[in-house]
Amino acid sequence: MSPMFGGGEYCEEMVDFVYDTAEFVLDYAGPGTGVKSTIVYAAKSGKSIVSAVKSGVSKGWNKIKGWRGKTDEVVPDVVPVPNFSNYATLATKNSNSMEVVLGKYNVDLNAVSYDRVAQARGATFFHLENWDDVSRKIGAEKMWNINEAFLSQQVSLGKSFVLTHDPKAATGYFLDEIKFLRNKGYDFVQNGSVWTSVKN
Numbered sequence: 420m421s422p423m424f425g426g427g428e429y430c431e432e433m434v435d436f437v438y439d440t441a442e443f444v445l446d447y448a449g450p451g452t453g454v455k456s457t458i459v460y461a462a463k464s465g466k467s468i469v470s471a472v473k474s475g476v477s478k479g480w481n482k483i484k485g486w487r488g489k490t491d492e493v494v495p496d497v498v499p500v501p502n503f504s505n506y507a508t509l510a511t512k513n514s515n516s517m518e519v520v521l522g523k524y525n526v527d528l529n530a531v532s533y534d535r536v537a538q539a540r541g542a543t544f545f546h547l548e549n550w551d552d553v554s555r556k557i558g559a560e561k562m563w564n565i566n567e568a569f570l571s572q573q574v575s576l577g578k579s580f581v582l583t584h585d586p587k588a589a590t591g592y593f594l595d596e597i598k599f600l601r602n603k604g605y606d607f608v609q610n611g612s613v614w615t616s617v618k619n
Contacts, residue, residue: 507568510547522583580616
């Protein structure tokens with residue numbers, strides 16, 4: 420087994436391999452103005468490269484600067500990490516509206532569903548058509564990151580938020596959305612059949 424070298428932009432397809440020893444050098448796009456290089460050492464035999472960088476992805480790594488190591492399997496040229504922001508942009512509907520509708524999805528046409536309410540109001544909403552395909556590609560545990568990126572984009576644009584369901588009874592991703600927005604200084608007050616955001 421001889422050392423092998425590589426590096427490049429992340430791609431969307433999930434390519435994986437098992438290494439004997441490796442050293443990963445990545446660019447970290449952190450908060451603030453600077454970009455810093457971070458070196459990740461990993462030397463546990465038989466460990467997956469994707470699992471080796473998983474914690475880094477959650478911290479914002481978005482580009483591999485290079486890696487080197489040795490392996491008994493084919494080494495890809497890139498370490499793939501999903502671009503959550505790109506997925507979020509693709510999932511953004513009625514993007515020109517300054518109002519975002521959130522809530523529970525309901526296939527029953529006689530029940531309230533956030534997407535139908537948003538369409539009726541001409542508001543922005545989140546809908547990823549190929550959810551199942553993306554989930555298989557990047558892993559179900561990462562799907563919230565896309566939703567979170569969507570919310571971050573809308574907050575940065577100064578939009579208001581409307582909830583179609585009672586936030587006190589929220590569950591699942593809807594509850595995560597409310598927690599995210601409350602951490603950003605939003606609260607919600609009932610206004611007829613919906614709950615509208617107020618900024619603290």
